[in-house]
Amino acid sequence: xxxxxxxxxxxxxxxxxxxxxxxxxxxxxxxxxxxxxxxxxxxxxxxxxxxxxxxxxxxxxxxxxxxxxxxxxxxxxxxxxxxxxxxxxxxxxxxxxxxxxxxxxxxxxxxxxxxxxxxxxxxxxxxxxxxxxxxxxxxxxxxxx
Numbered sequence: 001x002x003x004x005x006x007x008x009x010x011x012x013x014x015x016x017x018x019x020x021x022x023x024x025x026x027x028x029x030x031x032x033x034x035x036x037x038x039x040x041x042x043x044x045x046x047x048x049x050x051x052x053x054x055x056x057x058x059x060x061x062x063x064x065x066x067x068x069x070x071x072x073x074x075x076x077x078x079x080x081x082x083x084x085x086x087x088x089x090x091x092x093x094x095x096x097x098x099x100x101x102x103x104x105x106x107x108x109x110x111x112x113x114x115x116x117x118x119x120x121x122x123x124x125x126x127x128x129x130x131x132x133x134x135x136x137x138x139x140x141x142x143x144x145x
Contacts, residue, residue: 007043010062014092017070025050033061033098036068036078043069052101063094107145112137 001009004023011019026044029035034045043065050058067088071078077085089096106120110127114137119125127139 003045007062007066010059011066011070014063015066015070019066019069021069031098033058033095034065036065036072038072038078041069041072046098048101049098053099057095057099060093060095061098063092064089064096067092067094109142109144110139111142113140114138118142 003025004019007023008019011017021041021043023043023045025047026035027047029044029046029048032046033049034043036043045061045065049061067085068078071082071084071088077083079085106122108121108124110119110121110125111117112119112132112135115132115135117132117134119139125139127141130139131137132139
C-alpha cells in the first residue's frame with residue numbers, strides 16, 4: 001500500500017471524511033513528522049520518522065496532518081494555535097509534536113576539564129578562545145569522528 005492510500009484509509013477510519021489529494025515522502029524534513037500545504041492541499045511526511053517509530057506512532061502523525069487538512073476545508077482554524085485544531089487533535093488522539101530522532105550528527109566531542117560538561121559540536125572549536133559555559137573551565141577534545 002502506498003502512502004496516499006494509507007492516508008486515505010486513516011482519514012476515512014478516524015475522521016469519517018475523504019482525503020482527496022496526494023501524500024508524498026519528503027527526505028528534506030528534519031524535525032517535523034509532516035507538513036500540510038494549503039496552496040495545493042498535499043501532505044508531506046518524513047520517511048526517517050516512519051522508519052524509526054512503530055506504525056501506531058506514525059498513524060498519530062498522519063492524524064495531526066489530517067487535522068490541518070480537514071479543518072482548512074471546513075473553514076475553521078487549522079493552525080497550531082487555534083482552539084479548533086487543538087480540540088480536534090485531542091479528539092482523534094493525534095500527536096502534538098513529532099518524536100525526536102536519536103541521531104549522532106556531531107563530529108567533535110569536547111569536555112570541560114573542571115566540571116565534566118560535554119559539548120557535541122559540528123564544527124571545530126578554538127580551545128584557546130572558548131571556555132565551558134557552566135564553570136569557565138578549559139575544554140579538551142575527547143573524540144573526533
